[in-house]
Amino acid sequence: MRIAFILSEVGSGLRRNLSMVISVVLVTFISLTFVGAAGLLQLQISQMKGYWYDRVQVAVFLCVDNSMSPTCAAGPVTAEQRASIRALLEGENLSRYVSAVEYESQDDALGHFQDQFANSPIVESVTADQLPESFRVSLVDAEKYGIIDEAFSSLPGVDVVSDQRELLEKVFSVMNRASLGALLVAGVMTLCAVLLIATTIRLSAFSRRRETGIMGLVGASKAVIQLPFVLEGVIAAVGGALLASGTLWLSSDFLITWLSRLYPETAFISAQQVLLLLPVLILLAALLAGVSSLLALRRYVKV
C-alpha cells in the first residue's frame, strides 16, 4: 500500500511540475551525452593504443646518396656496415628487447610507397634509389624505443632511427584533447543538471508543503515524506540518461560503421563496449539526482 501511495505521489508530482521535469530531462540528457562521448573517446584511444602499439616498429633507416646526417658522411651504406647492423640487431645483447627484425630494401620501400600513394601523381617521379633501405624492428615492449635509438643512431651507415609511435602520439593527443573538451562541457552541464534538479525538487516540495505538513502530523515517517520527491528527481534524471544512452548508441553505431568502412585497418570500439558504458551513465544520473534531491529536501521538508 505504501509503495502504491508513494508511486501515486510521484506521479502527481511529475504531472504538476511537468515543465521543470522536462527541463531536468533535457539538461541531464545533454550533460550525460557529453560525459558518454568523453568516455567513448577514451575507450577508443585505449583501443587504438592497444592495437597500434603491438604493430608499431622502430625503423632504422640506412644511408643513401643524399643523406645529410654525420654518420652518412662516407656515402651510402656499405655491405659490411649493413651486415654488422643486422648482426647487432639480431645479436644476444638486444634479443631481450627485439622480437623481430625485417629488412626492407630500396625496392621494397618503393613498392610500399607506390601502394600508399597509389592515387598521387608523385608516384611516377620517385625511384627506388631515392628511398632509404631500412631495418624494421618490432620491440617486445614498445616503450623501450630509447635503447634502439641509443645503440644505432651513432653507428656509421645509419641515417636516422625513427619511432612510428611518435606519429601515433600526435593522433592520440588530439583525441585526448577532444575528450578533455567533452569532459569539460560535461562537467559544466552536470553542474547545471544538479542545480536544476535541486531547484526543481525544492519547488515541488514547496508546492506540496500542505501535504507534507499533514503527512508529518499524522505520523508519516521521513522516508515516506521524502521518497516521492527524491524519486521524482531520479526518474527525471534517468529519463535524461536514457535519452543520452539512445543518442550515444545510435550515433556511435553510425560513426563506427562509417569510420570502419573508411579506415578498415583501424580498430574501433565495438558495439558491446558502447553498451557497457550506458548502464554506468544511467547509474550516474540516478546517483546524482538522488543525492541532490536529498540535499535540497533537508531544509525544506522537516518532520
Place this chain on the structure above:
Amino acid sequence: MIRFDNVTKIYDQKSRPALHSVSLEVNRSEFVFLVGASGSGKSTFLRLVLKEDTASRGAVHVAGRNVADIPGWRVPRLRRGIGVVFQDFRLLPNKTAFANVAFAMQVTGKSRTVIRETVPDVLRIVGLEGKGNRMPHELSGGEQQRVAIARAIVNKPAILLADEPTGNLDPTTSMGIMNILEHVNRNGTTVVMATHDNTIVNSLRKRVVELQHGRVVRDEAQGIYVGEIRAAAG
C-alpha cells in the same frame, strides 16, 4: 497521559517565555479545556506535546515517555498516537473527504482493505455518512471540520489535540463538533482542546486549565471560563 514538569519554552531570548514553569498532568481519558487569551501559550503547549518544538527547560512526558528522549526518527511513531485538529481544518483541497481521511492511513502504511473498512466507519462516527466522495469545497465549514476530526481519529490515537477547532464555526455547528469530541473522549481518547469560546467551555463543565502569559493561573475540575472579563481585569 500527558505530564508537564516545570516546563518553560522560550522562543526568543528578548521576549518573555511562551510557557513559564508550567506543571500539569492530564490523565488517561480525561477531557481538558486549555483556555486563555491569544498568546497565552495554548498553542505552544500543544506543539510541545507533538514534539514540534522542544522545551527550553523542564520535561514533557507523553504516554509515559519523556519526549526529549525520543530520537528524531521515532517522532513519527509518537505522532501516530496523537490526533490533531486545527481551526483552519487543513484538508487537502484536491482530495475527497474519503481520500483526506484515507491519507492519514496511507502514509502510515495501512493496507487498502483496512482503509476501505475503517474510513466509512469513522465518517459515520463524525456524522458524514454518504458524503465521503464530496470535495472539501463542497462541504460546509462544520462538515470540513468533521472530516478533519475523522482524519485525526482514524488511526485510533490515545490523545486528541484540538487547537481552536470551533474558532471558524457558528455556535450551533460548534456544538455539533463538541458532541463528536465528547463521543471520542467517551471511547477512551484523552482530549486536550485549546479554545477561548466561553459558551462551549461553560456548557460542557469539563476540567479547565487557564493560561495567562505562559503561566497556569487556574486549574478547576468542572470549571467555567470567563476569559475576556478576567483578562480585562487582570
